[in-house]
Amino acid sequence: xxxLLVEDDDRIAAALRPALHRHGMTxxxxxxxxxxxxxxxxxxxxxxxLGLPDIDGVDVCRAIRAVSEVPVIVVSARGEVDDRILxxxxxxxxxxxxxxxxxxxxxxxxxxxxxxxxxxxGSPSGSGDVVTVADVTIDLIKxxxxxxxxxxxxxxxxxxxxxxxASSGGAVCxxxxxxxxxxxxxxxxxxxxxxxxxxxxxxxxxxPELVQTVRGVGYRLGLPDTGEQxxxxxx
Numbered sequence: 412x413x414x415l416l417v418e419d420d421d422r423i424a425a426a427l428r429p430a431l432h433r434h435g436m437t438x439x440x441x442x443x444x445x446x447x448x449x450x451x452x453x454x455x456x457x458x459x460x461l462g463l464p465d466i467d468g469v470d471v472c473r474a475i476r477a478v479s480e481v482p483v484i485v486v487s488a489r490g491e492v493d494d495r496i497l498x499x500x501x502x503x504x505x506x507x508x509x510x511x512x513x514x515x516x517x518x519x520x521x522x523x524x525x526x527x528x529x530x531x532x533g534s535p536s537g538s539g540d541v542v543t544v545a546d547v548t549i550d551l552i553k554x555x556x557x558x559x560x561x562x563x564x565x566x567x568x569x570x571x572x573x574x575x576x577a578s579s580g581g582a583v584c585x586x587x588x589x590x591x592x593x594x595x596x597x598x599x600x601x602x603x604x605x606x607x608x609x610x611x612x613x614x615x616x617x618x619p620e621l622v623q624t625v626r627g628v629g630y631r632l633g634l635p636d637t638g639e640q641x642x643x644x645x646x
Contacts, residue, residue, distance in 0.1 A: 412524060415454040416440045417447050417471065418486070419464050423509075427458075430513045435585065436520070444471035451479050456520050461487040461498065469501045476502030482523035486511070518591040525578045542577040544634060547618055549577045558616055568593055569612045572605070576622060576632040585629040 414431055418424045419442045428438045439454070441447055444466035451457075457475060461468030472483055482505075485498040490508040498506045504523040507516060542549045546559045551574050556563045565573065571593045576584055590601045609630060613619040623633040 412436045412455045412520070413453055414438045414520070415447070415450055415457045415481075417444060417457065417463065417468070418460045419443065419462070420460070427513075431517070434517050434587065436517075444468060447471050448474050448478055451475065451481055454481055456524050457481055457483045458486050458516075458520075459483055459503070461485060461489055461494070469497055472498065472501040472503050480527065482527045484516075484519055484523060486516070514587075514591040514597055515595065517588065518595065521588055521592055525575070542632075544577075544621060544632065545618070547616065547621060549573060551578065556616070558618065563615055565612065565615060569608055569615070572608055572630075573612055573622070576630060579632065581632055581634045583625045583628055583631045587629075589629060 412435065414436050416424060416427065416431075416438050418427070418440065421442075424440050424442075428440060431438055439450060441450060442464075444463040447457075447459075459468050459472055459475075463471065468485065468487065472485065475481065475483055483503045484505045484507060485503045486507050486509065487494070487498070488509045489495075489498075495506045495508075504526070505519050507519060540550065540552045542551065548557045550556070554570055554574075556565055556570065556573065572589060575589060575592060586602055586605060587597070590597050590605055594601065594604075609622055609624075613622055616622075620633045623631050625631055
């Protein structure tokens with residue numbers, strides 16, 4: 412995932428870029444708002460500060476939205492309700508107030524990206540709201556799952572894990588990303604909790620090959636005939 416970071420504070424940018432890189436994201440950083448719309452090619456998410464030295468970030472957001480549907484997250488020290496409302500009305504997909512937790516930021520980046528991707532590109536099979544793999548159907552809007560036409564009851568967390576993998580279209584979701592997005596925080600036993608949820612999910616679905624383990628990285632949805640089975644295991 413490639414991030415356009417529009418941030419004038421060198422210290423914030425210097426700390427944020429390595430953190431994003433550790434989560435598998437590349438970045439392009441701009442210290443000013445002018446010309447931001449000229450750097451949107453191949454950008455997956457824009458992180459936009461409002462307090463820019465040349466142009467108000469709200470105007471930058473409007474300019475971006477006028478030419479592109481790329482997800483925009485405002486990351487600003489302006490935390491008043493009116494500021495947040497203005498940012499969202501200007502076309503931002505989300506609004507995060509500084510200072511923030513990097514795990515929360517990463518989770519929000521993946522969330523807005525997934526929503527846009529599902530809406531614009533669809534999923535492995537079916538519409539962007541329904542993912543079908545073999546005889547398993549996952550309705551991302553209704554929060555329902557069926558196997559061979561029979562409904563399967565999942566807990567909220569189990570469904571969120573499955574929906575995250577389904578929305579990623581076969582791409583690997585790292586453990587840290589899943590934990591951050593589904594649980595909203597991390598803790599010492601987070602990986603074990605995730606493993607337990609995945610094991611239960613496989614048992615309930617009766618399709619252990621659907622949720623594949625990518626050793627040392629995370630999990631992905633097992634799509635038919637991906638040609639990549641050697642890299643994953645259904646254990």
